[in-house]
Amino acid sequence: MTGQRPLIARRAVLVGAAAAAGLAATVPLAHALRAGDGTPAAPANRLASPLAGTGPDGTFFDLATLRGHVAVVTVWASWCEPCRREFPVLLAAQESWYEAGLRVVGLNTADRPASARRFLREVGAEALPMVSDPDSRHAVAWGVRGIPETFVVDRGGRLAARHQGEVTREWLVASVEPLLR
Amino acid sequence: MAGGLRRTPVALRRAVPGLLAIAALLLFAAGLTRAVLVGSGPTDEDARVRAIAATVRCPECIGESAADSQAPTARGIRETIREQVRAGREPDEIRRWFVDRYGPGILLEPPARGLGLLLWWLPVAFVPLALAALAVTRWARRRTAGSAVRDTARAPESSAVQPGRPARGALVLAAAVAVALTVGIVMAGRGTGDRPAGPAAATTGDTELDVLSAAARSAPDEVGPWLSLGRALEHRGRLAEAAQAYERAVRLDPKDSPAAFRLAFAYARSGQAERARPLLQEILARDARHTEALLLLGMLQHEAGQPEASETLRRFLEVAAEHPAAAAVRRLLEGDR
Numbered sequence: 001m002t003g004q005r006p007l008i009a010r011r012a013v014l015v016g017a018a019a020a021a022g023l024a025a026t027v028p029l030a031h032a033l034r035a036g037d038g039t040p041a042a043p044a045n046r047l048a049s050p051l052a053g054t055g056p057d058g059t060f061f062d063l064a065t066l067r068g069h070v071a072v073v074t075v076w077a078s079w080c081e082p083c084r085r086e087f088p089v090l091l092a093a094q095e096s097w098y099e100a101g102l103r104v105v106g107l108n109t110a111d112r113p114a115s116a117r118r119f120l121r122e123v124g125a126e127a128l129p130m131v132s133d134p135d136s137r138h139a140v141a142w143g144v145r146g147i148p149e150t151f152v153v154d155r156g157g158r159l160a161a162r163h164q165g166e167v168t169r170e171w172l173v174a175s176v177e178p179l180l181r
Numbered sequence: 182m183a184g185g186l187r188r189t190p191v192a193l194r195r196a197v198p199g200l201l202a203i204a205a206l207l208l209f210a211a212g213l214t215r216a217v218l219v220g221s222g223p224t225d226e227d228a229r230v231r232a233i234a235a236t237v238r239c240p241e242c243i244g245e246s247a248a249d250s251q252a253p254t255a256r257g258i259r260e261t262i263r264e265q266v267r268a269g270r271e272p273d274e275i276r277r278w279f280v281d282r283y284g285p286g287i288l289l290e291p292p293a294r295g296l297g298l299l300l301w302w303l304p305v306a307f308v309p310l311a312l313a314a315l316a317v318t319r320w321a322r323r324r325t326a327g328s329a330v331r332d333t334a335r336a337p338e339s340s341a342v343q344p345g346r347p348a349r350g351a352l353v354l355a356a357a358v359a360v361a362l363t364v365g366i367v368m369a370g371r372g373t374g375d376r377p378a379g380p381a382a383a384t385t386g387d388t389e390l391d392v393l394s395a396a397a398r399s400a401p402d403e404v405g406p407w408l409s410l411g412r413a414l415e416h417r418g419r420l421a422e423a424a425q426a427y428e429r430a431v432r433l434d435p436k437d438s439p440a441a442f443r444l445a446f447a448y449a450r451s452g453q454a455e456r457a458r459p460l461l462q463e464i465l466a467r468d469a470r471h472t473e474a475l476l477l478l479g480m481l482q483h484e485a486g487q488p489e490a491s492e493t494l495r496r497f498l499e500v501a502a503e504h505p506a507a508a509a510v511r512r513l514l515e516g517d518r
Contacts (some may be wrong), residue, residue: 049282077253079401081428110253115401136257137264143282144254146241146421 002030013158048073056108056116063131063153069101070160070179072172075144077111080149082166083148087123090150091162093172094128100180101155109133121127135145154179198353209308230263233272237262237279242419246289251390252422268299280509290422311358323378389413404430409441415443421453438464442474454481472501476510483513 008022028167048066051073052062074090076083094104108116108130120126140149145164152161152175234248239255247258258279265275279287311396393413397406411426427444431437441464448457463476464471475497494510501507 079429080425081432091375096301112398112401133257134252134261135261138257140254140257140261141282144240144257144284146252146254 022180039174040066046124046159047157049138050162051107051111051138051142052104052133055106055133056111056113056120056132057130059129061129061131063105064157066103066105066153067157068153068155070097070176072102072103072104072176073109073142073151073153074167075109075139075142075147075149075151077109079111079145080147083125084119084134085167086148086150087125087165088168089172091123091125091128093169093176097176097180102176102180104128106130107133107138107142109136109139109144131143146152152176152179202352204358205353206484208360209356226263226266229258229266229272233262234259236272236276236289238287240283240287241421251394265288266487271317296487298384308358315352315354351371372400390417396427402433404437404440408443411440411443416449422449423447424451424453436467438468438471440478442471445477447476449481454485457481458485463502470495470500472497472504475500476504476506479510 040078048063050063052060052064054060063073072084072090072093074083076087090104094102096102106125106128111132111134113132114134116130117126120128120130131138136144139147148166150163150167151159160179163171163175189372209472234255235246237247237258239245239247239250239252239258241252241254245255247255247262249255261278262275267276269324270278276288288346289454295331305357362513372479382393390413393406393410407426410440411423411430414420414426424444424447427447429485430440433446434440441460445457445460445464448454450462458478458481461474461481464474469476479497480489480492482493491514497504498510498514504510
């Protein structure tokens with residue numbers, strides 16, 4: 001009967017070890033699972049989310065009116081410096097491909113209309129159609145991960161490409177030009 | 182009196198494992214109840230929005246939920262969740278809506294399928310199994326102990342105590358296992374392994390960020406609030422957002438060297454040395470003896486293998502021979518020779 005205590009102690013050690021092993025396996029595995037599916041591929045080739053509303057100057061715009069065109073939708077804010085750098089690139093792209101059917105559209109997110117208007121004046125983009133998105137709900141509906149982000153919508157209204165961060169002329173050539181042919 | 186004193190500790194000693202087991206089981210039950218409550222969602226709208234947002238990742242942050250972040254998309258996610266909650270959509274429907282747009286990685290919990298599902302239910306299934314196994318052991322032991330007592334007709338004290346002991350021991354062990362597994366489930370669910378090490382993991386002081394962020398956006402043309410917001414974000418390790426705040430401050434006042442240096446430092450720390458270097462050169466063009474700018478630029482040039490590095494670092498040593506980093510810089514320069 002004096003063997004009872006060592007037996008319990010041994011069992012306690014065994015159970016403790018099993019629990020520890022279980023913990024050791026569960027937590028990192030769960031973590032690995034979550035980390036593994038980090039950034040999925042852009043869900044391209046589905047219909048672009050609707051985009052309609054008033055811009056910083058109060059003009060109403062609906063992306064649906066551009067069906068038949070290729071649209072480059074840029075998500076920007078006046079407080080975003082990369083956005084300021086990429087606007088000349090976007091404006092140049094529209095100029096080169098306007099005749100072929102390219103239109104650049106802005107989604108002005110997490111911003112104030114007055115700041116946005118000043119920004120557009122400064123970068124010379126006052127003529128571009130814009131939709132204001134002060135609470136970022138449009139941006140979230142488009143699956144925006146950060147600002148700036150740019151989407152290309154084909155003539156049928158489908159998402160053809162997306163780019164996180166500042167766009168370059170090279171990226172636009174690669175993703176827009178084939179759609180204009 | 183003396184007998185009473187002697188008996189009390191024995192009674193206490195017998196009661197302790199039982200009490201411990203009960204406490205552990207209560208803890209386990211509380212953990213499970215909490216998990217179930219979080220899953221079914223509270224009734225108050227704000228709390229429901231928060232509960233759902235806590236399971237959605239902030240897409241522009243590192244290891245932060247949409248409930249905790251001040252980033253614009255996180256606020257957009259919270260607004261979207263609120264809108265959908267008001268429309269009467271279920272938490273799972275709302276989460277699916279985000280998965281459709283961002284992919285499964287937007288959720289902050291293991292996917293409820295395949296290995297993920299197994300991970301969630303394995304510990305839960307293990308607890309009743311372990312309890313059953315221990316009950317069987319206890320039953321078998323009591324039978325052998327009982328027959329041993331009958332056979333040898335031991336003293337009454339031992340026959341009263343011995344069969345009970347393994348049973349209580351088994352209960353304590355089962356409770357310990359249950360607690361360990363609860364902790365496991367909670368840790369896996371909370372995603373403790375998901376947060377980056379460093380200041381970002383330790384801080385949740387979001388009230389400060391709320392205030393600073395609101396201040397900066399309500400006075401978007403003033404440098405000060407953007408600098409404060411940048412510093413608070415930088416302090417939390419959110420360098421990309423900090424850089425955006427500093428960018429804003431620098432654009433408002435391009436000659437503000439402290440702001441420009443913070444921006445360069447945030448760029449450098451977030452792996453954007455190519456942006457940090459020209460900014461540091463601008464600072465040095467205004468103030469050739471800016472110690473920290475010389476040091477940071479020199480180190481960045483050195484890392485990039487640029488030959489100007491040694492010249493920049495030598496200028497740093499001329500300006501700040503007593504700087505805490507001076508000795509290390511000297512060693513670096515000697516090593517390069």
